[in-house]
Amino acid sequence: MNALLTVDTISCGYEGERVIEDLSFALNEGDICCLLGPSGCGKTTVLRTIAGFINPEAGEIQLRGHTIASARHALPPEQRRVGMVFQDYALFPHLNVRDNLTFGLKGYSRREKERVCEELLQLVKLEDLGHRYPHELSGGQQQRVALARALAPEPELLLMDEPFSSLDVELRRALALEVRAILKERGITAIMVTHDQSEAFAMADRIGVLYQGQLQQWDTPFNLYHEPATRFVANFIGxxxxxxxxxxxxxxxxxxxxxxxxxxxxxxxxxxxxxxxxxxxxxxxxxxxxxxxxxxxxxxxxxxxxxxxxxxxxxxxxxxxxxxxxxxxxxxxxxxxxxxxxxxxxxxxxxxxxxxxxxxxxxxxxxxxxx
Missing domain, CATH: 2.40.50.140 (Nucleic acid-binding proteins)
Structure with missing residues (x-):
């Protein structure tokens, strides 16, 4: 199977300080993966580099075989067909759910926007809440709106940065399973960043464990638990x-x-x-x-x-x-x-x-x- 996303020996950082060093992994179409690790290990930096907010200092990133970022050239974020769900949801407080959801649908006719909106509201089980504003929604409902908005332009790849971190523990677990079901239903390829193992195990087909800017192991949840490649992974998982x-x-x-x-x-x-x-x-x-x-x-x-x-x-x-x-x-x-x-x-x-x-x-x- 050809990989949808290939990250090939990328190195990147901020203001001359390396955060990620020679990181490589590949993600097949329809798979959900998670970058897991302690705070400061570089997982959000990887996500922002794939999204186009940071340019790699070395290596390259390919989407469907086309280079979207390298040390020499990088496509701007809006040209990558990559969706993003931010940690704080980033919903527009002055727009209702419907307008938030369709905000990024530039060039769509009004009828097309309505069709997409209805389809996604049904998908995330918010059919009756399209008229409400973000402050009138619970945290879990806001998360569903953010997910629906990211899916609206039909991205090739969905990125999620600590998407459940502001929710209580029980809701986080329930919503992680719910979001996984939604992504699998639509065949969406996704990468999630988290430091929470229970979220990673609930969501991901593959998990990449990061430590001090380096990928320790890229594997299934089962193998990470039962066949850890390094002592750090063995100690960190479970x-x-x-x-x-x-x-x-x-x-x-x-x-x-x-x-x-x-x-x-x-x-x-x-x-x-x-x-x-x-x-x-x-x-x-x-x-x-x-x-x-x-x-x-x-x-x-x-x-x-x-x-x-x-x-x-x-x-x-x-x-x-x-x-x-x-x-x-x-x-x-x-x-x-x-x-x-x-x-x-x-x-x-x-x-x-x-x-x-x-x-x-x-x-x-x-x-x-x-x-």
């Missing part, structure tokens, strides 16, 4: 705790919780010190297990309770037990490990907690082999 261990063979890591066989083949030599990421869903409640941990904290979340568990070494892990299991702080619970996707990184320096276990275990293993 929840979990890193524990120390060492490599027994190319498939197995020895830890204070026993030997764990991974789903990958590691190229490091035997006894290489490593750290592995244990997700809450890797730690299973099992009363019959001889592995015990002490409950030191708990957060009730309805269908599950997130427990922080302290191991005999002093290391702590997290586990989500079904909520009908209710343990008190200080209780001892049995656990077993089911890490189908073992996430392991080489440990360059000793870490606290289970690092002592790894050193002692490695020493004992070597002594046993010598005997």
């Amino acid at each position: 929840q979990g705790v890193f524990l120390a261990g060492y490599l027994v063979d190319r498939h197995t890591v020895r830890t204070e919780l026993g030997d764990i066989v991974g789903n990958r083949c590691y190229e490091w030599v035997e006894n290489t010190p490593v750290e592995f990421l244990l997700r809450p869903d890797d730690v299973i409640h099992d009363d019959s297990s001889d592995k015990k941990a002490e409950v030191v904290a708990k957060i009730f979340a309805g269908t599950a309770t997130l427990y922080t568990l302290q191991l005999p070494t002093g290391s702590r892990v997290q586990s989500a037990f079904p909520s009908h299991h209710d343990y008190a702080i200080g209780d001892q619970v049995g656990i077993r490990i089911e890490a189908d996707h073992l996430i392991v990184f080489r440990r360059e320096e000793q870490t606290v907690g289970s690092a002592n276990f790894a050193l002692e275990a490695a020493s004992s293993e070597s002594s046993s082999n010598a005997l």
Whole structure:
């Protein structure tokens, strides 16, 4: 499949200071992607460069195979067929919903404007609110108007900059799913910027994780969670705790919780010190297990309770037990490990907690082999 959008090794920034360095990715037609990362990582800079508000200092951007921006030449924003939904919606307060929606339809006849307006009002479920002004709408309704206005000129690509950031948590999640359904219904290709993982997972087919101006991984939500390419991605996506261990063979890591066989083949030599990421869903409640941990904290979340568990070494892990299991702080619970996707990184320096276990275990293993 040919890519609708290709971003090829672009570098860009402000006033001579580089914010993005050699960034590349491609987006297929009809896909929704998200640029995800902490504040200041450069994700909004990427979006503004694609939109045409910033020119790249190196590299190029192509839309349907045509270069729309490079270090030598850049099309102005209005010629790119790229729509934009801003963080603050940018609705005109003196225009009603209908006039806001049709504002950008230059060259359309009155009848065409009315047709487009009716179609989009129905699409975003605001058929009866066309006469209202922005201040008479809720935040979610204003967001729908901003989306409809961006879709009105039928752009090749839709860009959304933190589109749900001003809404409360529950509305953000609901609206993210609703907007995704609208975009999929019309086959719209879109890029969203956010720092909220739940929004990214709800919206995107592909997610690009940015950190310090560089793309750490461009992948599906599933792979970002289960197969992170870098330690930053592993730590940033989802929840979990890193524990120390060492490599027994190319498939197995020895830890204070026993030997764990991974789903990958590691190229490091035997006894290489490593750290592995244990997700809450890797730690299973099992009363019959001889592995015990002490409950030191708990957060009730309805269908599950997130427990922080302290191991005999002093290391702590997290586990989500079904909520009908209710343990008190200080209780001892049995656990077993089911890490189908073992996430392991080489440990360059000793870490606290289970690092002592790894050193002692490695020493004992070597002594046993010598005997």
